Amino acid sequence: MNRRSFLQLSAAAGAGASLNTTIGVREATAQTAAPAAPATFNEATITQMKAAMAAGRTSAVELTTFYLNRIQAIDERGPGLNSVIELNPDALGIAQNADAMRLRGRAVGPLNGIPILLKDNIDTGDSMQTTAGSFALAGAPAVQDSTVAAKLRAAGAVILGKANLSEWANFRSFHSSSGWSGRGGQCNNPYAIDRNPCGSSSGSGAAASANLCAAALATETDGSIVCPASLCGIVGIKPTVGVTSRGGVVPISHTQDTIGPHARTVADAAAVLTAIASRKPDPRDAATGGVPLGWRGRFGRPALPADYSPFVNPDGLRGARIGITRQGVDGASPAVGTLFDTAIAAMRSAGAMLVDLDAAGFVFPPADGEFLVLVFDFKIDLQNYFSTRVGVPMAGRTLADAIAFNSANAATEMPFFAQEIFELAQSIDVSSPDAPQAAFGGLTYNQALDIDQASGVNGIDKALSDFNLQAIATPTGTPSWTTDLINGDHFQFATSTLAAVVGYPIVNVPMGDVFGLPVGLSFIGTAFSEPTLIGLAAGFEHVAQARIVPQLFASLPLDNVKGIPLAKRRHSPERRRHQFM
Secondary structure (H helix, E strand, C coil), rough: HHHHHHHHHHHHCCCCCCCCCCCCCCHHHHHHHCCCCCCCCCCCCHHHHHHHHHCCCCHHHHHHHHHHHHHHHHHHHHHCCCEEECCCCCCCHHHHHHHHHCCCCCCCCCCCCEEEEEECCCCCCCCCCCCCCHHHHCCCCCCCCCCHHHHHHCCCCCEEECCCHHHHCCCCCCCCCCCEECCEEEEEEECCECCCCCCCHHHHHHHHHHCCCCEEEEEEEECCCCHHHCCCCEEEEEECCCCCCCCCEEECCCCCEEEEEEEHHHCCCHHHHHHEECCEEEEEEEHHHHHCCCCCCCHCCCCCCCHHHCCCCCCCCCCCEEEECCCCCCCCCCHHHHHHHHHHHHHHHHHCCCEEEECCCCCCCCCHHHHHHHHHHHHHHHHHHHCCCCCCCCCCCCCCHHHHHHHHCCHCCCCCCCCHHHHHHHHHCCCCCCCCCCHHCCCCHHHHHHHHHHHHHHHHHHHHHHHCCCCCEEEEECCEEEEECCCCCCCCCCCCCHHHHHHCEEEEEEEEECEEEEEEEEEECCCCCCHHHHHHHHHHHHHHCCCCCCCCCCCCCCCCCCCCCCCCCCCCHHHHHHCCC
């Protein structure tokens, strides 16, 4: 069954269910741009949806049908957000089962009946594809669920479909356009369709923002959860490496990869993180063995909480000590600085004690080993992932085979940009972590790892320790740029690398907007400090109220971009005779 046929069937199946249920949430103004798009549940939170289902005011089937119809209206027919790459033909069946279980008083899990999208690099052992946006992985579906997909099912979630993404998680070319994949095309920003949603979890961020799902799963190596969250005006939680299992996820780097939620509120993101967190070692991912377990956990850190939701505190900023920095915010629009000043004032008004790290002379060291670590890991980790797939072109193959596939299918895989990063990774000597890499001036993998670890110890950890801080706050990244498939992305700055190279967590929360384009605020902490960061983000969310419902404009409406028309003046014949002489 193709996508459009399934959407039509979904609409028919839901025709008997009223979509007039009201649950006291704000209506999105997206109807202005897409009048056919249903809006009944727009901006509804997971808590509100669960309460409405429990009270019999709605059902999982009704929620699922709502989102399927809205995807059809916005992603397919209307503005062309292009954020969903595939729908799950089992979605309505899962929703029907959730409703039946609820009627029997046996509702399964904290997300029972909640429709969630997964980024298309997260395996599902069903009829859906997992391709990372490339036809090199198209064919037979994955043989089993990823660990996080299995956890979502156990929590009762309705896996609605797969979200579009930057192909190969934006790790193929230096000149790529975030949000573009050969299989899915260009994903767009819900605030202005001609602008970019950022990558690589572009579809997850855009879909969650545009109310095409209750929440979505995203992945990050460096910026791919928090950047789309920032540009798409939503919350993104990038967990500590190891908190969520990467088993069954198309990789870039086992050193830095992590999976986390995109949602419209901190509370919703915390609820999804609770469902997917690994509280015991997963044999499919060695990093989960380093997660704190027991009363105090290893390394003297508290164990992972059973539930992140209790840390969602609207007064979470009161009494908190937060370091602020503008380091790395190079070349940004002055409007971003003005927004950050407003955010600083809001945090102070909410009772936070702020320490200006820049004024104190603290400097975050550069993470100059990162790219070598990533290409080294990628060459090995991707081949290991290929060994788990059957019935696709890359099953049991290598990075060299993926390069050859792209070259042989350049019209579909490389119409806009090439594969320089693939080729660089292929040139890396992975025989030993101590092998000098000519492409990196003789630096070895182990030396690169040491550089990055030192940058974390002498950066985030040192700042927190020296100034007695709970977290660091900084703007997340550049406001959205107009998508440019010819020249690639137009980043001005991004601050995610501070945490990425050491696998530390970040929570992005909407900070405000620049001419209608959202910009996020990042709260960054040490390993396993998600509860602290969630509390701070919830406190800021409460005081700032910066979430804007996207209107899916074709382009950003700006006053005065055409200038002021010249007035027509009457001239005497004599003046007209000489005015061009």
